Amino acid sequence: MSTEAPTTSVVICAYTERRWEDLVAAVASVREQTVPADEIIVVIDHNRELAGRAAAGFDGVTVVENAGKRGLSGARNTAIGLAKGDVIAFLDDDAVAEPDWLAQLLAGYRDPRVLAVGGAARPRWPGGRRPPLLPARHRDREDGTGELDWVVGCTYTGQPVTETPVRNLMGCNMSFRREAFALAGLFTEDLGRVGRTPLGCEETELCIRLSQASPGARILFRPQALVRHRVTPDRLTWRYLRRRGWGEGLSKALVSRSVGAEEALSTERDYVRKVISLAVLRESVRLLRGDRSGATGVVALGTVVGATAGGYLRGKAARRRRLTGTGTPKLVHGPIHVATVDVRSLPRELTVPRRAVGHYRAAQVLVRDGDRTLDVLLLPVRDGVVRLDGVTPPGAAAPAHTGFERPLISVVIPTAHRKQQALGSVRAAQAAGYPRLEIVVVDNLPGPDGDAWLRAEVEKLGARYLAEPRKGVSIARNTGARATSGDFIAFLDENISVEKGWFDAVAEEFATDPEVGCVTAMVLPASLETDAEVLYERLKGYSHTVRRQRLDRRTVREDPLYPLSLARYGPGSCTTWRRTTFDALGGYDALLGAGTPAMSGEDLDLFVRLARMGGTVVHTPHAVARHTHRADWLELREQMRGYGVGLSAMLLLSVVRRPVTVFSILRRLPRGVARLGARTPELPLSDRAARSRLRQLRRDERYGLLGGPAALVRAASRHRFDAGSGHR
Structure with a gap:
């Protein structure tokens, strides 16, 4: 981007007329910014009546309907395709931005490494007071935060209080440089809130993808960029706490599938270990001192954390079922059909050719969007047909770069x-x-x-x-x-x-x-x-x-x-x-x-x-x-043994070249051995013979490890270290 102030597009997504007054207030708060937005886009999520009302009620605002899959992610992706600004900011339809909100967000982009900036969200409680259901250290302070405030879409205890690089931003108050979407792709439409269903994490998944695509980039949290998020009474019930925690767990399971569990859960582990543990201790002390709100706090913390953990486990189990095909045998040691489909002309079903002997029970399907890869799925084959009408890609891939000269x-x-x-x-x-x-x-x-x-x-x-x-x-x-x-x-x-x-x-x-x-x-x-x-x-x-x-x-x-x-x-x-x-x-x-x-x-x-x-x-x-x-089975066994031989020979050669390497190898060895024996979930096997063969292949690889040193000695005797043969 140039050194001039970036142009900005502010996006507000809405789905129900019940929030009409909130939507009017959100649009008004954007219009009153000290640094005006270059354009305001309101996206209506599959609600014709609301779209007509918004088009008639907002002058100077671009009102469009969601052209993607129903849900918040699809609505945001629709806006990204239309937005003209260098920076695209997102505000929830039930949030009101402070007058300097946009100026504070844009201030974060002074560093060219910053690709995304988000801000804080303070709750607007019903009745103006924090409910006892959501514990906090300072319950009576208007600007105080609680450990569970994320449940109602607000800044929570444990988040930074000063400008700090973070893993991900909050969905109700975030912005991105336009090029961030070229690097990481769009929001994943399998994630994100759909109507009142309390799913989420689409912004988390996008931010992690952005960091993976551009590791030198920074994602910045600026608490000075403040919005006020309205909390409705229906979100302050035990039932909602359970549903919201469950939905968060399900969403985290999907995110871990997309970007890896280590990335998806890194912040959450620290949150549970440090923030939640201290909160439980504090509420327990309150209870011992005779303050009954302490009991409510302990139960609320346990309810949300337990529901989230349960949702995560349920989501991981559902992932395993989806890959093997619900209601079909888990046996996939037999023949698997290999196919490629393009979402631009995705058929409702894929006909699998007949085999001379036996039949296909599953199909590995590569899903592409033109020349970009979206997913690889393992789907069941029923009566010679693979059903594709339920296949939903995990999100749009980053577009290809075309403006470069092809090298030789x-x-x-x-x-x-x-x-x-x-x-x-x-x-x-x-x-x-x-x-x-x-x-x-x-x-x-x-x-x-x-x-x-x-x-x-x-x-x-x-x-x-x-x-x-x-x-x-x-x-x-x-x-x-x-x-x-x-x-x-x-x-x-x-x-x-x-x-x-x-x-x-x-x-x-x-x-x-x-x-x-x-x-x-x-x-x-x-x-x-x-x-x-x-x-x-x-x-x-x-x-x-x-x-x-x-x-x-x-x-x-x-x-x-x-x-x-x-x-x-x-x-x-x-x-x-x-x-x-x-x-x-x-x-x-x-x-x-x-x-x-x-x-x-x-x-x-x-x-x-x-x-x-x-x-x-x-x-x-x-x-x-x-x-x-x-x-051939015997050729495969020899190949697996060869992998083991080569791995240990390579490790020994590394130590010969650089003896200090031995400490690095010894530190990683236990995890490496464990990984060799780990069960890979993508192709579950229930057939006894197949499981036996799988164990045999793992043994072959481990036995091969023992032969690596001798193999390296034989290789060294055959090939002398001379410059002509490329040896060191």
């Missing part, structure tokens, strides 16, 4: 035993629609004079053929990288096929963030026809998140295993590196990876070295590729 991207495809698949990978890359590619196929099992057939087939496709007789995928990748000229190098394994738009999505990340050294993609299975393929997806699939992730040194606060948690990065078999970053790291280590005794670990090793160098990895869900999993 060099594609390196190493191959050994699956050369036919390598040709398929070349064809998929060429069909992805990117205008500037150079593709090199590196034959890592060429024979003494190369493979004449593969050379001819590769050159027919307009790609280059290189022979690298020294065994090892790391050596093959390094050889291919040295033979290319692009500023960015995409490494695609022979069993990877990228989809249309893959290179554009990757190039977008590099163009919009110069600090990014590596971009990883969403990799989905090409097929889930055999038990081995399904079990691999269950254990090692990379479709665990559909949100963009930016991983750097800050990530260590979120994940105690970082930077040793490969799942946070995505697969090394489908990555794109900035050449300067790749060269600074020295490329892949030839002691690790397929084709060596260590069998794997080369991708995580490179990620870890990047993290220790202070580099940044971005995972984009919009670059989608398909991976051909091992279809």
Whole structure:
């Protein structure tokens, strides 16, 4: 934004004529601001009568109807699409802004790093006095806050009292720079209040997504930006306290699914441990001193916290049922249909093809909006049909950036035993629609004079053929990288096929963030026809998140295993590196990876070295590729053992390079071992044989850990450390 004062749009959403007087007061308070708003938008949520009354009653105000899904999130998204201001501020229809409210919000944007600013909300109690149902330290002070005031949509004890960066803002009093929605997308329409249903957290989820999309950005709470929020008598009952707590828990469960439980609950854990605990102690002391209000306070605190916890557990359970399909067997070890749908032409149902043997019981469905990924769902198949009429995407994806010059991207495809698949990978890359590619196929099992057939087939496709007789995928990748000229190098394994738009999505990340050294993609299975393929997806699939992730040194606060948690990065078999970053790291280590005794670990090793160098990895869900999993059970067992061997070999090599690393590894080891044995909820299994096979695969991986040190010694004896082979 420029140094001039930003233009502002103020948005007020309304849904019922019962709040007409409140809505009139809210609009009037915006008109009386010391810094006038450039435009006022009132969005009416699916109420024709109210829309007509508002259009007739408000001069100089843009009145529109919600064009999205019914609910507060859909109404806000409608306004965002219409707003012209540099800053978009949101005020509830039952809140009145202080005259300097907008000026105080805009003052927070003096720092260009600030992408969102919110303020405080003071309650307007019925009768002018705080009810005994909501405890507070200073019950008689007009400006006092209580621990449960969030239940009625107001600032509560535990929030900052001075200007402070926060995780998220309050929905009744918040504002965002316009570019925040380009970075994080819009409000999730599966969250947020619908009519009088006391759900919420849509602003929390959006703020967390914004921080994930732009970790250097700040979200600022300025209590000086004050609104007065009217509290109606129906919100001051035991029944409402229970319903509001329950709804908050349900909403938090949805948020944790979207952005991760660690982010979704970080503030809440401190709130319960510190704020609620002290409040219970204070109210208990009051009770012991003969003040009966203490008993009311203790019961109220227990009621809300208990209802919230119950709602959260219920929401997590509902998530598990939704993924497996309500009323269908939980058994998904059999064949699963793989499909892609676009919300722009979403059918009511998806017909699943018949199989020669057996039938599909579930479908993994990639939901996209054009070239942007929205979700990946596991849905039941009934009578050969997948019902899609109830599918609601979790929110709009951030729009693609188009105003950048497409750089040359060099594609390196190493191959050994699956050369036919390598040709398929070349064809998929060429069909992805990117205008500037150079593709090199590196034959890592060429024979003494190369493979004449593969050379001819590769050159027919307009790609280059290189022979690298020294065994090892790391050596093959390094050889291919040295033979290319692009500023960015995409490494695609022979069993990877990228989809249309893959290179554009990757190039977008590099163009919009110069600090990014590596971009990883969403990799989905090409097929889930055999038990081995399904079990691999269950254990090692990379479709665990559909949100963009930016991983750097800050990530260590979120994940105690970082930077040793490969799942946070995505697969090394489908990555794109900035050449300067790749060269600074020295490329892949030839002691690790397929084709060596260590069998794997080369991708995580490179990620870890990047993290220790202070580099940044971005995972984009919009670059989608398909991976051909091992279809044979015995091959899968060997692959899982190889993962264990490679992991321990990589850890040992890290210690050899830098002995002090041993302390970091030992600190993370217990959590890492626990995670290896953890049960992944996305593909629940109820079949005894399938569960037995799953346990066997975990044992294979753990046994492989024991063989890593010996494998590294054998690899070192085979490959001497010399500059020509790329070893350090």
